[in-house]
Amino acid sequence: MFAVVPCPTEREQVKKPLPDDATKGAESARGETLAALGSGVVPRGAAARIALPGRYEDLGLIAGGSFGEVRRVRDTFLDRVVAMKLLHAEHAGAAHLRRRFLAEARITAQLQHPGIIALYDRGELEDGRLWFTMREVRGRTLREAIDELRAASGPGGFGATAAGWTFRRLVDAFARIAQAIAHAHGRGVVHRDIKPDNLMVGELGEVLVMDWGLARRIDVDEPAEPGDDSALDLRSPALTRQGDILGTPAYMPPEQARGDTSLHGPASDVYALGAVLYCLLTGRPPYLGSSAAEVLAAILSGPPAPAMAAARGGPPVPEELCALCDRAMRPAIADRTPSAEALAAGVLGWLDGVRRREQALAALDRARSFDAEIASLRAQAAEAEARARALRSALRPFDPVASKRPAWAQEDEAARLGRAAALAEARWLEAVHGALSLDPELAEAHALLADHHRARLAEAELAHDDEEAARAEEMLRIHDRGRHAAFLRGDGALTLVTDPPGAEVVLERFVLQDRRLVPVPERALGPTPLVEVPLGRGSYLLRLRAPGRAEVRYPVLIERDGHWDGRAPGEEEPYPIALPAEGELGPHDVVVPAGWCWTGGDAATPDSLPRRRIWIAGFVIRRFPVTTAEYIDFLNDLVIRGREAEAVAACPKVHEGVSAVADEPALHRDASGLFCLPPDREGLRWRLDWPVVLIDWHAATAHARWLAERTGQPWRLPGELEREKATRGVDGRLFPWGDHADPTFACVADTSPSEAAREGVEGHPFDESPYGVRGLAGNARDWCLDVWKHDGPRVEAGRLRLDAAAPDDPDLRVIKGGAWTGALSQGRAPARFGGRPGIRRSVVGVRVARGAPLRR
Structure with missing residues (x-):
């Protein structure tokens, strides 16, 4: 039992109860359940008002159970309201219950940690009833918080409760719970009854491990405790003590389920913490059953379903947390997470990653804020260049300067806007890299940079800028997470239709030899039509041959992840490459087949046109100039x-x-x-x-x-x-x-x-x-x-x-x-x-x- 006051307005917000049939619906052996909190029901042995030591004024019952109760009292010495836990009068003489009660008080008092409720005072009433006082906490149990979160969530993701609880906040609360348990272990104490009902999230954001009634010191042998076990029923799904079986079945480790008290130690609490994390991830305890016996049998039969599998159908959960959960719950003690401290560190590591990810995503949002500016500047620059082009088209080279000034002004404006766009893009790059400095594995940032460097690589290869292409390719390989794998492999495809069909196609690849691109034969591709024949990235020469026809040279460029399909602008089908009949061409006539080609784009040459990919109709040109x-x-x-x-x-x-x-x-x-x-x-x-x-x-x-x-x-x-x-x-x-x-x-x-x-x-x-x-x-x-x-x-x-x-x-x-x-x-x-x-x-x-x- 612990001193907790639920917030009525928050309790009303619970929409969907956690399907925790194995842990709720029955009082514990000590009568310490939250079912009675605020219920108005006075448990057996609990008085409406009792006589307290002169220092305390009774303000009424908070909760009670079979063996004790918790009352709200005023400490008149310090003028504050606290909670007082007492044994029922009928159990005041039970030696084993008195021993357990005093042990709980001593153990809890020794654990000075923000996550463990503080004890203030203890004593004995005139009728022999033991008591101790502690801080009264207002809030909800972790199980209630999980219920509310699940009600606000769905398959698309976790939502947020009306009280502001999110999945990440609850994971943070769990990490602090694990730290509190680690503190207890460091003081030689194990809890032995960790479950969501015994974990408290307060109104002020505090997180508390409650109800240390089954706690024991690791280095002290516990004597057997006689008791009225006839009141304990294995048919109940909730059980705190049955003979040597201590705890709540759905959250206890196998050694505890077997009643092997000699193995009860920190590893048992680690398992229970893993079970609580399992509940947080999946919305249910690791084991379900209609009775404690059924749940215990399930525990002893083997591990539960992996957390990731059990979470299917609900909000997506992090794989890393599922792995931490599964390891903590391994049946063999030696295979579990070594300590509660290690479990807390693992969860905190994930949280740190989440925090860094959120900060990185915020930085990425700042980077994306440049997108519209960059696009606008590029569009304005293109419009200014179009105006300059229109003005230039009406000019002759020998026209006076005054006639050229309007075109020059538009050229200058286009250049200014282009520089502004380049600066905005530089800021964009800086912001994206800033996001990666916060989270080096941020997939969204890597995706943006991969897209950016893919575009730069394509531009550099078209410009035949080998150095820039090498740099861009390396940067793309660094940032790509698989989406651009086909582009990086450089594979493409060829589709070719000829007139007449059935032409033999011999493939030659342009290979650099002594500073020249020399066509080197590779293989025959078979007769046309060819449909999406795989080819590696590169420049090729196809020799097209058919009986009664002149040979035609047909160069093709297979770009990264590209398809040379021979389709003219606006056409759905490949354009047939005609093979001239024998005698149609003169001895020095050369066919240049219809198709796409790259033109312009050479800043080092006089008046080069901009780089453009255009379709040029087929023509014949003489091999030599006129002699x-x-x-x-x-x-x-x-x-x-x-x-x-x-x-x-x-x-x-x-x-x-x-x-x-x-x-x-x-x-x-x-x-x-x-x-x-x-x-x-x-x-x-x-x-x-x-x-x-x-x-x-x-x-x-x-x-x-x-x-x-x-x-x-x-x-x-x-x-x-x-x-x-x-x-x-x-x-x-x-x-x-x-x-x-x-x-x-x-x-x-x-x-x-x-x-x-x-x-x-x-x-x-x-x-x-x-x-x-x-x-x-x-x-x-x-x-x-x-x-x-x-x-x-x-x-x-x-x-x-x-x-x-x-x-x-x-x-x-x-x-x-x-x-x-x-x-x-x-x-x-x-x-x-x-x-x-x-x-x-x-x-x-x-x-x-x-x-x-x-x-x-």
């Missing part, structure tokens, strides 16, 4: 057909700086008036297999038009991004051969120690793209179809739209490629140059392309 021999054939055909004026207009002409005469023809004419090579002279040499140069955009267009008339194929100049795709393939490489710049790979100024010069179009075989197109990074640049615009060609819904420049449009035209007079850096694929349509340069020539409505 001097081919161009002379064009001019002479015009002469022979009586179109001499057109031939003269299209003839290469020496630009200023090479000749004092600005429009001096660079080619000679023979006696019949046909064009031929001139003799070499200083600053200007010609060879038939060199790319033609010194022609303007109009002449280049005229040649393409003539070729179309002659062949019946719609030849034209290549679009700017068509030529870029023909150079880079689909993986965004910077040069036709990869990302590494070596001047021996292309015809550029420092290719050899001798004087720089053009060379034959079949020179420098390393200057070859994934499609087999040659001479793209050096030798001669190419005129393109488009007007030069700051923001590049028109792209709608992810598709490139070709807009051919009108002949009379004076705006600049796009020029692409490297040159024999320049550094190799100028030959990077994203580089963009512009020239007036009427200028002629010794580094600019022509290459032709056409659309590919190939026969199917």
Whole structure:
């Protein structure tokens, strides 16, 4: 029995009783139950008013049982209300009960701990009844608090009671209970009747271990206690003493259930504490039964269901606490948690983790508060850049500064907003890492950082920034908890449809060898269609072959956890890759199949466009630029057909700086008036297999038009991004051969120690793209179809739209490629140059392309 006054208003809040049939519904052998508290029922032997020593004034009964009672009294000396526990008068002469009563008083008085109720005084009434006084505590039992918590909770999680009790608070209360028991063990005392009904949570947040009536000193042998055991019934589910069986069955360890008092020690209390924790986790005691005998038999038959399993169907419970609970309740004493102190430390460790987690989650909430700001700044920056782009599109390079200021202002605003977004992101990162400093295992923080570094890794790999990619990948591996495993493995898939179907597909992987990406054969993938064929991350070249069809090179980029499905924007099905019929292509015609590719994105090149993934329709481009021999054939055909004026207009002409005469023809004419090579002279040499140069955009267009008339194929100049795709393939490489710049790979100024010069179009075989197109990074640049615009060609819904420049449009035209007079850096694929349509340069020539409505 203990001095406790339940709060009536709080008792009314109990919605759902704990299904503790094994521990409630009957008084203990000492009559010390909470069932009588505040009930208004006067137990047997309890008087409405009794005569007390002069120091105390009787204020009435608090609770009572078979052998004693607790009364509220006023200590007139100190003017305070305390609780007085007394034996009933009818038991005043029972030696064993007097001995037990005095032992309880002495033991409790020796345990000076905040979790153990303090005794103030003891004595004997004139009628021989023993008494002692103690602090009166107002509150509820732990079992009542558990009942209320379960009523406020559900499968989705623990709630909070009206009084503010949460699962974590009750676990904290349990830890303090375990500390109080550890204190008792340190003083050589074991409780032997630990159960939720004997544990008190006070109104002021105090936690108390009550009812030390069965406590004993470990180092003192207890004599057998005679008693009227006929009053004790094993059919009752609650039992405090039956012969040598002491305690409450549902919470007692096996050695106690067997009545083996020689084994009653600290380990027995540890087991009972584990049983209390079991009740807190699962909402019920470890064992259930309709009688004490049934419960005792269950205890002796083996351990209860693991706490985690028993908790299923209710609020989720921590695995760590379940493990602590299960270990404390192991049947063998040697296997249990070694001490109550160790159990308390384990629970406190979990609580410390929970507290740190809550603090870390609060820090993470602060980090998330930056999300909206970052998104808003990025959106505003994009809008400012869009406005700048619109303004730039109406500008010409030679427009005055005043005309450019509005566009510059928008560019500056976009840059300012971008910097602000970057700073906000830095604060976001700092806050997330701050959360991890509080809880290094906070899964939510690791997930955010993993997502962040995954995005950085994808960006770095697309930008071919190996150092940043390596850093981002390592950071992703550090923070990922499995969600990005497929992305980190780098596996992807390929889907491919051809026209006609049944084409054989040979897989070659681009492998870095001597600074070049070289296609190395791997295996045959079988006939098309191919559907989600697994492939590792990387850049590949597929060779498509079918009887009666020309071979087509089809580069693909398998990105991390990606699927190359060949679907055009807005389409549901893969786009069929057409294989031209034999004879449809000329000997130097190269097919660039329709599909996605990466363009732009190179800050190191002049006027590079932003990085974009776009769909470009299939086209055919000539393997080599137009040679001097081919161009002379064009001019002479015009002469022979009586179109001499057109031939003269299209003839290469020496630009200023090479000749004092600005429009001096660079080619000679023979006696019949046909064009031929001139003799070499200083600053200007010609060879038939060199790319033609010194022609303007109009002449280049005229040649393409003539070729179309002659062949019946719609030849034209290549679009700017068509030529870029023909150079880079689909993986965004910077040069036709990869990302590494070596001047021996292309015809550029420092290719050899001798004087720089053009060379034959079949020179420098390393200057070859994934499609087999040659001479793209050096030798001669190419005129393109488009007007030069700051923001590049028109792209709608992810598709490139070709807009051919009108002949009379004076705006600049796009020029692409490297040159024999320049550094190799100028030959990077994203580089963009512009020239007036009427200028002629010794580094600019022509290459032709056409659309590919190939026969199917």
